[in-house]
Amino acid sequence: MNFGDRVAEAVERKQSCLCVGLDPRIDLLPPEVITGLHPGASGRARAYERFCGGVIDAVAEDAVAVKPQVAFFEALGGVGISALERVCAHARDAGLLVIVDAKRGDIASTAEAYAEAWLHRRDGAPPVGDAITLNAYMGGDSLTPFLATCGDGAGLFILTRTSNPGGADVQEAELGGGELVWERMALLVARWGQEHVGESGLSAVGAVVGATQPDAVARARDLMPHAILLLPGIGAQGGRPDVLHAATATHPAGGLIAPSRSVIYAWRDRGGDWRQGIRTAAAELRRSALAV
Amino acid sequence: MNFGDRVAEAVERKQSCLCVGLDPRIDLLPPEVITGLHPGASGRARAYERFCGGVIDAVAEDAVAVKPQVAFFEALGGVGISALERVCAHARDAGLLVIVDAKRGDIASTAEAYAEAWLHRRDGAPPVGDAITLNAYMGGDSLTPFLATCGDGAGLFILTRTSNPGGADVQEAELGGGELVWERMALLVARWGQEHVGESGLSAVGAVVGATQPDAVARARDLMPHAILLLPGIGAQGGRPDVLHAATATHPAGGLIAPSRSVIYAWRDRGGDWRQGIRTAAAELRRSALAV
Numbered sequence: 001m002n003f004g005d006r007v008a009e010a011v012e013r014k015q016s017c018l019c020v021g022l023d024p025r026i027d028l029l030p031p032e033v034i035t036g037l038h039p040g041a042s043g044r045a046r047a048y049e050r051f052c053g054g055v056i057d058a059v060a061e062d063a064v065a066v067k068p069q070v071a072f073f074e075a076l077g078g079v080g081i082s083a084l085e086r087v088c089a090h091a092r093d094a095g096l097l098v099i100v101d102a103k104r105g106d107i108a109s110t111a112e113a114y115a116e117a118w119l120h121r122r123d124g125a126p127p128v129g130d131a132i133t134l135n136a137y138m139g140g141d142s143l144t145p146f147l148a149t150c151g152d153g154a155g156l157f158i159l160t161r162t163s164n165p166g167g168a169d170v171q172e173a174e175l176g177g178g179e180l181v182w183e184r185m186a187l188l189v190a191r192w193g194q195e196h197v198g199e200s201g202l203s204a205v206g207a208v209v210g211a212t213q214p215d216a217v218a219r220a221r222d223l224m225p226h227a228i229l230l231l232p233g234i235g236a237q238g239g240r241p242d243v244l245h246a247a248t249a250t251h252p253a254g255g256l257i258a259p260s261r262s263v264i265y266a267w268r269d270r271g272g273d274w275r276q277g278i279r280t281a282a283a284e285l286r287r288s289a290l291a292v
Numbered sequence: 293m294n295f296g297d298r299v300a301e302a303v304e305r306k307q308s309c310l311c312v313g314l315d316p317r318i319d320l321l322p323p324e325v326i327t328g329l330h331p332g333a334s335g336r337a338r339a340y341e342r343f344c345g346g347v348i349d350a351v352a353e354d355a356v357a358v359k360p361q362v363a364f365f366e367a368l369g370g371v372g373i374s375a376l377e378r379v380c381a382h383a384r385d386a387g388l389l390v391i392v393d394a395k396r397g398d399i400a401s402t403a404e405a406y407a408e409a410w411l412h413r414r415d416g417a418p419p420v421g422d423a424i425t426l427n428a429y430m431g432g433d434s435l436t437p438f439l440a441t442c443g444d445g446a447g448l449f450i451l452t453r454t455s456n457p458g459g460a461d462v463q464e465a466e467l468g469g470g471e472l473v474w475e476r477m478a479l480l481v482a483r484w485g486q487e488h489v490g491e492s493g494l495s496a497v498g499a500v501v502g503a504t505q506p507d508a509v510a511r512a513r514d515l516m517p518h519a520i521l522l523l524p525g526i527g528a529q530g531g532r533p534d535v536l537h538a539a540t541a542t543h544p545a546g547g548l549i550a551p552s553r554s555v556i557y558a559w560r561d562r563g564g565d566w567r568q569g570i571r572t573a574a575a576e577l578r579r580s581a582l583a584v
Contacts, residue, residue: 025401040415071398071405075414078374085369105427106363106395107456109317113363122367123332135397137429137451139458159429164399166431173476176468184465 003131003155004202004253007228010064010097011253016286017244019065019099021232021260022055022087024048024072028265030274041076045083048073052087055264056094058278062286065097065130067230067258088128099230100129103159105138112145119149131155133208133230136185143192150196150204155228160186160220163210163233182216186223197226201251206230209247211239211257218246221254229255234285235262241289257289295423295447296494296545299520302356302389303545308578309536311357311391313524313552314347314379316340316364320557322566333368337375340365344379347556348386350570354578357389357422359522359550380420391522392421395451397430404437411441423447425500425522428477435484442488442496447520452478452512455502455525474508478515489518493543498522501539503531503549510538513546521547526577527554533581549581 001009011017026034026044033050037043056066068087073080088098104114116122118129136143136158146156161171161182171182186207193205206228209220220229229247233239234257247255263285267277293301303309318326318336325342329335348358360379365372380390396406408414410421428435428450438448453463453474463474478499485497498520501512512521521539525531526549539547555577559569 023401069402069405071396071402071409074373075405075408077377077409077413077420078370078372080370081366081373082370103398103427104363104395105397107454107458109315110361110363113361113367116367117363117369121369128369135395135427135429137427137462138395138454138456139461139463141456141458162399162430164430164433166399166433169431169480170429170473170477171431173473174468176466176470178468181462181465181473185462188461 001153002196002198003150003153003204004226004228005198005200006097006130006153007064007155008200008202008251008253014064015290016062016064017248017253017256017289018063018282018286019067019230019256019258020055020059020063020263020282021101021258022052022066022068023260023264024051028268030267042079045076045079048080049083049087053090054275055278056091056096058275059263059282060094060096062282063096065099065256066091067099067101070100070102085128097131098129099131099133099157101133103133103135105135105142107138107142111142115145115149119146119154120152127154131157133157133159135159136188140188140192147192147196155204155206157206157208157230158185158189160189160207161209161213161216163212163237163239167210183219183223186220189227190224193224193227200253202226202228202253208232211243212237214243214246217243221246221249225250228253230258231255232258234259236260241285244289257285259285293445294488294490295442295445295496296520297490297492298389298422298445299356299447300492300494300543300545306356307582308354308356309540309545309548309581310355310574310578311359311522311548311550312347312351312355312555312574313393313550314344314358314360315552315556316343320560322559334371337368337371340372341375341379345382346567347570348383348388350567351555351574352386352388354574355388357391357548358383359391359393362392362394377420389423390421391423391425391449393425395425395427397427397434399430399434403434407437407441411438411446412444419446423449425449425451427451428480432480432484439484439488447496447498449498449500449522450477450481452481452499453501453505453508455504455529455531459502475511475515478512481519482516485516485519492545494518494520494545500524503535504529506535506538509535513538513541517542520545522550523547524550526551528552533577536581549577551577
């Protein structure tokens with residue numbers, strides 16, 4: 001099934017556009033998750049696995065997807081990546097789509113290896129993720145092995161205008177004719193995704209657009225009519241859920257809001273049980289996004 | 293010691309500008325490396341480790357650095373990354389600089405986590421690599437945590453004009469005024485690296501420029517006077533070692549040629565012992581580069 005259709009189905013069924021970022025940070029975890037673990041990378045990996053497992057169970061009803069951030073696991077080396085693989089399996093078992101936030105980008109056999117790492121394991125094991133974030137600075141041929149996985153139901157989210165202020169350095173450089181670099185990227189994304197539009201009208205090739213850039217979200221909607229817009233930067237970075245309004249203007253599953261810290265660490269401000277705090281924050285955000 | 297100075301010292305001492313890419317691919321490995329291993333990811337990881345260990349020992353005299361390609365290890369999941377960590381430790385023990393070819397790029401705490409993964413382990417363990425390749429489409433603030441590691445001797449190589457034909461899609465888009473996107477990136481690299489120029493005159497912040505683009509190499513030299521240019525695409529992709537001429541015009545360590553397949557799989561055409569074939573190919577390439 002086409003990834004665009006998979007998202008459309010999940011959004012319709014759950015009445016939710018929520019994708020929860022899994023960004024485990026050792027300094028921020030609930031004490032009970034850390035207690036009794038060995039110091040060092042393997043203990044931290046175990047803590048990340050426990051915490052993300054709790055987050056997944058807490059948001060499974062209100063979210064359609066989770067977005068694990070590879071970097072936090074990668075910081076722990078091999079044991080961290082092994083923990084991430086188990087976290088992703090847990091999320092898929094819980095009925096959530098897994099969007100691996102890896103921002104990978106490379107060419108030829110190297111790109112193939114990255115696709116294998118996250119979207120189609122060679123040894124017949126289930127894929128770790130349903131979709132991946134990619135950086136396409138290296139151009140169209142860097143996407144070929146990833147696009148090939150779209151036929152098996154995988155999804156891609158290409159960075160266009162990112163949520164950070166420094167994103168402007170390259171992305172907002174102005175091309176001859178007044179087009180910005182990220183707009184050129186968006187047009188390329190639209191072109192790359194054209195062959196992968198599902199029955200829903202949504203493509204398996206989506207785009208990352210920072211929710212901190214509401215004007216860019218509206219413009220991205222115009223430039224990439226079939227792309228699902230993945231919108232990080234909600235909450236802690238200052239983006240607001242109402243960017244969904246522009247993103248979903250043409251299709252109710254045309255945008256996924258992707259908060260991380262404001263959901264998974266909600267209990268730090270609210271007090272009480274951490275799982276309950278996460279569940280409540282996810283439910284509130286789902287509802288406020290619906291009301292947009 | 294500043295990474296630019298570390299490279300300058302190694303190039304001078306070894307009379308070599310050779311950085312050998314470690315791109316293990318299961319279909320191409322010598323049979324003796326694979327024999328007796330379990331099928332599946334852990335067996336493949338063990339084969340990659342054996343093979344890369346052999347490559348490292350074979351090139352240790354003629355090369356100044358190795359460039360392990362993370363993707364091939366990442367394709368095997370956690371066991372692959374653990375194997376890569378051991379491969380990198382082996383290379384450092386053999387007196388080689390380790391340039392981790394990861395092409396990472398992300399922001400804030402996520403970028404910090406990537407820097408921790410490859411350049412400064414939080415638990416006091418030695419860093420996995422001496423340097424890393426990065427994709428700076430996300431702009432200057434995405435580099436901050438990486439630049440912070442330069443003070444401890446780490447190096448960065450930022451993608452500017454890559455070796456693949458599709459690199460033109462974004463990198464050769466023309467900005468108002470006629471400048472190309474990759475040239476803008478190069479100017480940013482020069483600016484980011486300015487505070488990290490060592491006594492040698494080389495900066496810890498270098499650039500990746502495809503050896504398949506000789507004109508771009510010459511232009512890159514002008515735009516980034518202090519940057520070490522890492523030049524992949526030699527050999528199998530069609531790049532020639534004489535691009536070093538332009539790269540080293542202002543400093544003998546101003547460029548590193550980075551062949552992969554043409555060295556590590558040289559024995560497949562030449563026949564004979566695989567280690568000897570790799571050794572000979574590395575020695576020949578070192579000499580032909582010196583003669584440039």
